[in-house]
Amino acid sequence: MIRVVVADDEAMIRVGVRSILATDPGIEVVAEAADGREAVELVRAHRPDVALLDIRMPRLDGLAAASEVRAAVPQVAVVMLTTFDEDDYVSRALGGGASGFLLKAADPRELITGVRAAADGAAYLSPRIAHKVIAQLDGGRLSRAAEARRRIESLTARERDVLALVGHGMSNQDIARELFLSEGSVKAHVSAVLARLALGNRVQAAIIAYEAGLVHTET
Structure with a gap:
């Protein structure tokens, strides 16, 4: 419940x-x-x-x-x-x-x-609201994209996979099914991504994923 x-x-x-x-x-x-x-x-x-x-x-x-x-x-x-x-x-x-x-x-x-x-x-x-956020991101996309790509270089390949799926709006349960992981492992990866990138929540992580090119506008 x-x-x-x-x-x-x-x-x-x-x-x-x-x-x-x-x-x-x-x-x-x-x-x-x-x-x-x-x-x-x-x-x-x-x-x-x-x-x-x-x-x-x-x-x-x-x-x-x-x-x-x-x-x-x-x-x-x-x-x-x-x-x-x-x-x-x-x-x-x-x-x-x-x-x-x-x-x-x-x-x-x-x-x-x-x-x-x-x-x-x-x-x-x-x-x-999503359209407004995307429009704001597109306004300075080139400079922000370079910075976002630099930031995600510190992530492992698995953490980048998880970040991409967070950017697609997937829940931990959905990500676990997609990557054949346990939900506990996904939670650990999400926490690691937020910590490495100094982000406060999944919305901010999704924005970084978008800026870094892991998520496309139509998504």
Whole structure:
């Protein structure tokens, strides 16, 4: 069972999110918060698999709450759910360790997909957000590609294989099947890649994989 804490300052949004997630029998909302500070406290208390946070909330905004959650309970995956897709929000969320970024106006099925992906150790961006990220990367692709290729030279061949599949959005379980490894081995390789490249999360790893040419734009 995937356990989720939902945080949004609008009660109707919380009810809607709970209702959508309730359609998946493998997901349970264990607590709801009306502001960012309460969200951090509930995550500390319940230790869920996923914290689903709105960005604009009182007392503590979602981005600051995400940073506190990642620092206090790093095993909890953070997914941002918001009406806003400004570039600054996206970059700050992903740079702060969020595993996903979802828009409230998106198809409700994306919510379940994003929560499941985060709980499984993968990353998920709403397609509109993914397109923005790719467009930003393409803007300075040549210089960033050279730097990314230099950085991944420190990886072993197996670690590069794993990085490429992380870049394709695969979960640890999917990577294990693809490379005929145990899931524990995949987790160890992912941790090694993040450590060697000084990355905070799988989203950042996926970006490096893209920049280094391990993932193509159409993917």
